Amino acid sequence: MATQGLYGSTATAQVVQPNESNGLYGSTDNYYGGTFFEWFIFYQGSTAPATPTGGSWSYSTNTGTPPTGWLNAPPSSPTTTIWWSIAFVNSKTPTTIVWSTPSPITQQGPTGSTGPTGPQGIQGIQGIQGVTGPTGATGPTGATGPTGSTGPTGAPSTIIGPTGPQGAQGPQGIQGVQGPQGPTGNIGYTGPTGPTGQLGNVGPTGPTGVTGATGPTGPTGIQGITGPTGPTGPTGTGGPTGPQGTSINIKGTVATPADLPPTGNNVDDAYIVASNGDLYIWNGTAWYNVGQIVGPTGATGVGATGASGATGSTGPQGPRGATGRAVRPGPPGRRWDPAPWCRWCRRRRRGRRAAGRSRSPFQGQPSTGRGGWRGARPWG
Numbered sequence: 001m002a003t004q005g006l007y008g009s010t011a012t013a014q015v016v017q018p019n020e021s022n023g024l025y026g027s028t029d030n031y032y033g034g035t036f037f038e039w040f041i042f043y044q045g046s047t048a049p050a051t052p053t054g055g056s057w058s059y060s061t062n063t064g065t066p067p068t069g070w071l072n073a074p075p076s077s078p079t080t081t082i083w084w085s086i087a088f089v090n091s092k093t094p095t096t097i098v099w100s101t102p103s104p105i106t107q108q109g110p111t112g113s114t115g116p117t118g119p120q121g122i123q124g125i126q127g128i129q130g131v132t133g134p135t136g137a138t139g140p141t142g143a144t145g146p147t148g149s150t151g152p153t154g155a156p157s158t159i160i161g162p163t164g165p166q167g168a169q170g171p172q173g174i175q176g177v178q179g180p181q182g183p184t185g186n187i188g189y190t191g192p193t194g195p196t197g198q199l200g201n202v203g204p205t206g207p208t209g210v211t212g213a214t215g216p217t218g219p220t221g222i223q224g225i226t227g228p229t230g231p232t233g234p235t236g237t238g239g240p241t242g243p244q245g246t247s248i249n250i251k252g253t254v255a256t257p258a259d260l261p262p263t264g265n266n267v268d269d270a271y272i273v274a275s276n277g278d279l280y281i282w283n284g285t286a287w288y289n290v291g292q293i294v295g296p297t298g299a300t301g302v303g304a305t306g307a308s309g310a311t312g313s314t315g316p317q318g319p320r321g322a323t324g325r326a327v328r329p330g331p332p333g334r335r336w337d338p339a340p341w342c343r344w345c346r347r348r349r350r351g352r353r354a355a356g357r358s359r360s361p362f363q364g365q366p367s368t369g370r371g372g373w374r375g376a377r378p379w380g
Contacts, residue, residue, distance in 0.1 A: 044078055
């Protein structure tokens with residue numbers, strides 16, 4: 001019984017042979033159907049291979065297994081000659097495969113001569129600087145070497161180094177602690193009231209007495225004690241010795257960095273730039289700034305003394321001093337009449353009461369004639 005396949009035996013799938021079976025290429029009895037095709041295989045080698053034998057083709061998977069050492073496809077990157085062979089595969093005689101004599105399709109030519117060296121590429125940009133590694137442990141102190149001989153004295157410098165900046169003003173010291181206030185003195189006792197004298201005549205007004213002297217200034221409080229000095233911190237370990245410095249050749253001075261010569265320089269040539277006082281050194285391709293440098297003090301110049309410069313501007317005002325301690329005023333004085341306790345005073349009062357101009361031996365104002373002495377101070 002036949003079926004409709006890729007190469008079916010009839011269009012209507014009629015039974016034309018009782019032994020006809022299903023298949024990709026029709027019946028096994030070969031009454032109808034059947035096909036053939038060319039199968040290419042490839043071999044890589046420097047010499048011609050022998051004519052291949054064997055190999056098989058599967059009609060169910062439509063794939064072939066080439067003879068030993070041969071490939072179904074040429075290598076993608078051959079390193080020597082590629083050979084090929086071809087066979088006609090017939091579905092009616094699938095086990096009979098006859099291969100052709102191998103022929104080369106690509107052949108390795110002789111090695112060519114070395115071509116000329118190409119131009120040098122441009123220099124790549126400098127990579128970023130790596131991070132600084134950790135400081136190694138301090139090595140043991142080496143033995144002291146012998147003292148070298150004294151080298152010759154260098155020639156005096158012809159370039160005056162720039163003046164360093166003025167240091168900042170130091171902070172003001174802290175104010176001392178205020179001393180304690182002294183205790184208040186005791187108030188003296190009040191004397192008894194004397195008898196009232198007879199009313200006398202009103203005398204003329206006496207002249208104004210002289211102004212008393214200013215009392216002495218009170219003593220200054222004692223200075224506060226100074227706090228103890230803190231302990232001295234431990235001395236740090238010495239760092240490793242730095243590498244030997246590179247000598248430079250100072251060529252002179254230019255006004256600004258833009259005035260540095262771009263050509264005609266040697267490695268380690270240096271110029272001082274007057275606009276910023278920094279030293280610039282040529283590294284072979286560009287100038288780089290190494291900061292300010294101060295040369296040794298030059299010899300004293302010979303010549304007349306120049307005229308005196310103009311007076312400088314007035315400096316800034318100093319900080320304001322600390323506020324002084326306020327002094328508390330003392331209690332007001334009390335009016336006191338010494339007459340009840342002084343016999344001389346009583347006699348003088350009786351003898352001159354009429355005149356109204358008697359004065360007391362005590363410091364004070366003239367008598368009013370009837371109220372005793374004004375503003376007198378007792379002894380002691």
